[in-house]
Amino acid sequence: MNCSSSRTDTVNQWVLDTSVLINLHACKYGERILSAIPNDILVPEIVAGELEHERSRKNGEYGFLQALVADQIVTVVGLNDAEYLLFHELTSTSPSLDDGEAATIAIATSRQLRPFIDEQKGRTRAGILLPALVPHWSLDLLRHPVAIATLGVQHAVDALYHALRDGRMRIPAESADDVIALIGVERARDCTCLPRYRERFSGSQNHKDSDVTALTER
Numbered sequence: 001m002n003c004s005s006s007r008t009d010t011v012n013q014w015v016l017d018t019s020v021l022i023n024l025h026a027c028k029y030g031e032r033i034l035s036a037i038p039n040d041i042l043v044p045e046i047v048a049g050e051l052e053h054e055r056s057r058k059n060g061e062y063g064f065l066q067a068l069v070a071d072q073i074v075t076v077v078g079l080n081d082a083e084y085l086l087f088h089e090l091t092s093t094s095p096s097l098d099d100g101e102a103a104t105i106a107i108a109t110s111r112q113l114r115p116f117i118d119e120q121k122g123r124t125r126a127g128i129l130l131p132a133l134v135p136h137w138s139l140d141l142l143r144h145p146v147a148i149a150t151l152g153v154q155h156a157v158d159a160l161y162h163a164l165r166d167g168r169m170r171i172p173a174e175s176a177d178d179v180i181a182l183i184g185v186e187r188a189r190d191c192t193c194l195p196r197y198r199e200r201f202s203g204s205q206n207h208k209d210s211d212v213t214a215l216t217e218r
Helices: 018-026 030-036 045-050 054-059 061-070 081-092 099-111 120-129 138-142 145-151 153-165 173-183 197-201 208-216
Strands: 013-016 040-044 075-077 114-116
Touching: 013 099, 018 030, 018 045, 018 061, 018 099, 018 138, 018 153, 030 061, 030 138, 030 145, 040 045, 040 061, 040 099, 045 075, 045 099, 054 061, 081 099, 099 114, 099 120, 114 138, 138 153, 145 153, 153 173
Parallel strands: 013 040, 013 114, 040 075
Antiparallel strands: none
């Protein structure tokens, strides 16, 4: 399973939301993936600020971003005046977005760049403001052909699994079956963030055959 949307994207600069960075850190190969991607990667200052809290410092997310910046793999950018106005609108009007999503969308809208956002509210608002630049997912980064070629097939699958299990990465519902096929049913059971997880894996974890049946009889 490769994500053709990111492979064929002609927009040179991509803007990452906070959850995307968290997923890249959780996957254990985030620096190698972003180093391999040919596009310029931007991170809003507000997104970087969301990783400065104690938990992100302790679990390594903050250090992960700082290393990316130090190695010039990503660039942290501030909002200009017009972007701050849109940011304020996105965070203060219903349905309001969190600061990282709003900053990502504000920069992407103002500069006509591709946003990477996994949360549905943010994706919906971005789709309205950027109809020609529908947001990509974290999954598009992890399954980018260049990332797979760099990591190797098995390590790329392992990265996907860790992003799901440890980063609780959100993926599009239509990709769930392909993702489960890649990581395997046993490991998929560890990933409670998967779409329709309870429906797919209801019942005892010891009943492996019924899990397989649930996946194949959708």
